[in-house]
């Protein structure tokens with residue numbers, strides 16, 4: 245229970261990678277402030293709450309709803325968590341949106357939405373985290389293996405995740421004196437409902453064939469890495485950790 249007494253805020257924390265990260269951090273003893281965006285995610289929140297309460301009855305868990313594409317909404321989330329928990333030790337940002345299309349078919353609205361969710365929300369989550377996180381804190385943003393690949397059709401996805409690497413490097417230097425580590429984790433194509441809608445069956449097989457053991461990345465491959473960065477891996481900062489079974493060389 246190395247995270248006993250620590251408070252973790254997970255943006256996008258009730259399903260898929262966010263929920264698995266919540267379970268990992270709960271197992272290590274952290275109290276959890278879990279955010280979701282869509283009304284449809286409310287049932288995921290309820291299901292996760294039941295699971296966590298059953299397994300860890302002494303843990304404090306609270307849920308927050310919000311579209312995090314404005315600085316005001318992000319800061320409101322942080323203020324609500326501070327009010328409820330008194331402090332924030334760990335911030336994980338899993339917020340993301342994918343689009344697979346040739347650039348010639350991407351509209352201005354689609355571009356704006358991709359950058360609002362993948363870049364702007366990530367930037368303002370880092371800003372509020374930098375302002376409010378406790379000394380010795382941990383900040384982790386989820387990016388993508390595609391930052392280490394040359395590939396078409398994901399231009400707006402990889403392109404809108406790419407700035408997060410630079411935001412992270414800058415914030416890492418700004419928070420060094422307070423011993424706050426700031427990192428990115430870059431999963432390979434991951435077996436969640438986020439991945440499938442834009443992929444043909446042939447593309448799924450291609451993605452699998454590029455991973456160790458001919459499979460996709462699982463959330464269970466990534467959440468322990470997040471836990472490690474929050475515990476024994478505290479000396480790692482300013483980095484992007486690629487975890488994709490050899491899908492990319494970076």
Ligand SMILES: NC(=O)c1ccc[n+]([C@@H]2O[C@H](COP(=O)([O-])OP(=O)(O)OC[C@H]3O[C@@H](n4cnc5c(N)ncnc54)[C@H](OP(=O)(O)O)[C@@H]3O)[C@@H](O)[C@H]2O)c1
Nearest residue numbers: 256260261281282285311312338339340433434436438439
């Ligand atoms: N699955 C993959 O193949 C893969 C591979 C590499 C990296 N990633 C990255 O891993 C992260 C988690 O993905 P996942 O596979 O676990 O799928 P996911 O659960 O769908 O994660 C995306 C999260 O972003 C949230 N979100 C979307 N729009 C938002 C907004 N406007 N404001 C606030 N939150 C918003 C979603 O919340 P709601 O659902 O409540 O709207 C959801 O929790 C994402 O950042 C993704 O880019 C995924």
